[in-house]
Amino acid sequence: MDQKLRDYFIHNRERQLAELTEYLSIPSISAIPAYKEDMKKAADWTANMMRQIGWEKAEVYSGKGHPIVYGEWMKAPGMPTVLVYGHYDVQPVDPLELWETPPFEASIRDGKLYARGSSDDKGQVFMHLKAVEAILQTHGHLPVNIKFLIEGEEEIGSPTLPAFVEENKQLLAADVLVISDTTLLERGKPAIVYGLRGMTGIQIDVKGAAGDLHSGLYGGAVQNPIHAIVEILASMRAKNGSITVDGFYDKVRELSAEERAEFASLGQSEDAMASQLGVPELFGEEGFTALERIWARPTLEVNGIYGGFQGEGLKTVIPSEAHAKITCRLVPDQDPQEIADLLESHVKKAAPKGVTVKVTQFDKGAPFLTPFDHPAIQLAGKAYEEVYGVPTAYIRGGGSIPVVASFAEILNTPIVMMGFGLSDENFHAPNEHFNLENFDKGLEVIARYLFKLDGNL
Structure with missing residues (x-):
């Protein structure tokens, strides 16, 4: 120049x-x-x-x-x-x-x-x-x-x-x-x-009683929507970081040996990454390095969860509803619409008794x-x-x-x-x-x- x-x-x-x-x-x-x-x-x-x-x-x-x-x-x-x-x-x-x-x-x-x-x-x-x-x-x-x-x-x-x-x-x-x-x-x-990576996402809305209930008068007799949504979310990922939604990994294109070698040659320290992020250690799907998980493996993350009393102190209610937002990062050859449909199906199967569940799909990109x-x-x-x-x-x-x-x-x-x-x-x-x-x-x-x-x- x-x-x-x-x-x-x-x-x-x-x-x-x-x-x-x-x-x-x-x-x-x-x-x-x-x-x-x-x-x-x-x-x-x-x-x-x-x-x-x-x-x-x-x-x-x-x-x-x-x-x-x-x-x-x-x-x-x-x-x-x-x-x-x-x-x-x-x-x-x-x-x-x-x-x-x-x-x-x-x-x-x-x-x-x-x-x-x-x-x-x-x-x-x-x-x-x-x-x-x-x-x-x-x-x-x-x-x-x-x-x-x-x-x-x-x-x-x-x-x-x-x-x-x-x-x-x-x-x-x-x-x-x-x-x-x-x-x-x-x-x-x-x-x-x-x-x-591509992306797809859903919102989960769990509805219980018509309104918030006094936990002393009704506790133990009705399903708590927050407990229900926690149960649904916990069912979507295993302790080892893998995603348990049926069919989620079926079309994932695996990394080639050459790409894995190229990623490794970049010399990125996982300890340094953990230190930079302020976490005691990294976490993710077993069998892959952090770079491989970030660049070439799909994810499922809860981006927000809310419901019930949020103020200081206690309010002894059973909330009438709870909500969560989830996004998935996708890799070749996953189809965003297909994954969204799999998520919706999983949520409805995992929903416990005593609540109604609505799933809204949004944010799709290949x-x-x-x-x-x-x-x-x-x-x-x-x-x-x-x-x-x-x-x-x-x-x-x-x-x-x-x-x-x-x-x-x-x-x-x-x-x-x-x-x-x-x-x-x-x-x-x-x-x-x-x-x-x-x-x-x-x-x-x-x-x-x-x-x-x-x-x-």
Whole structure:
């Protein structure tokens, strides 16, 4: 990368961070209807930034869900076209009292930018915008054609985006799709993700008596919904970490010996992971390392359980209802709908007498896996290596980006997942933050990558 670009990033850093602070101040929480206007505001902000940078086209599409932003710069005839995908929506901020500073008032402490969305995913979307800006300002044109597709529903499973992509295949046609919504292997060690787990989830609602009952008057004569839901949940996983839902593992694609060896060669310490997480020891399905369980094995997790009296002291009631939320991370070749149906069937069979049980399915996304020897992926690895000075790791990701599998199926385009976050940056949790060393290096990596793609696809 030439000195003009480096100088541009250095001289404009404070302005860019101020702009990012403004972006992060918009509480674009897609899961909560009360934030609908903020979602529109964030979409408009994204499109306006594209126009300010010099996009030929920047539009906000309003449909059944939250707005989708599309922009393009197509003035490099004969050169490859890069489609960049990201999302402007963020997770809810609860519990608010655990935030050291307000979640939508960005602050910098110890070289880290704290705010909801700083790492997942506004900060990383913003980096792509600013890398393009820098090239246009220093060179007057881009080495490739570029399109941006930034949605507002990723944190709720991208329910409307696949239909938009299907309806706009020609508009979104590209030679490579780039996504920055993943992490480095660890600090200073870049990684390209070639596989993601899918996801499915359910909510369990257990109903007992018509209302809360006095435990002295009725205790011992009726089923307690909290006891019932605990019994149901306990029936879904064995003490050794394996999942006991019939058929759950039937279609799981096993890890190859080569992949297991590659994962082991990364030298990740399980003791260090346990220490970082603040737990006495790691736990999971027997027969697999922690990395194998995170990247290539399916899971079943209780994400929330609630019911009955929650205040201080005692209230001697038998609650009339109890609830739990469960999500499963899935691996190739598990089908999200099939797994959701298996979960629902298991819950209904496991329900004890004396209560009625309702299961609601939600949040489905297919797993994704791709060969990582494609030139578009290898060139991204080289761009990382030139900036970070160490070899790029090619890894799977434990998380889910539901729309990635849809992109692969609909657009038939190679997908490069090159993220700049770190796994300890508290995305989805209080005090989310983004290490600014990766903001600075990431801008350079993205710019280098765009120049490497010039004529190489």
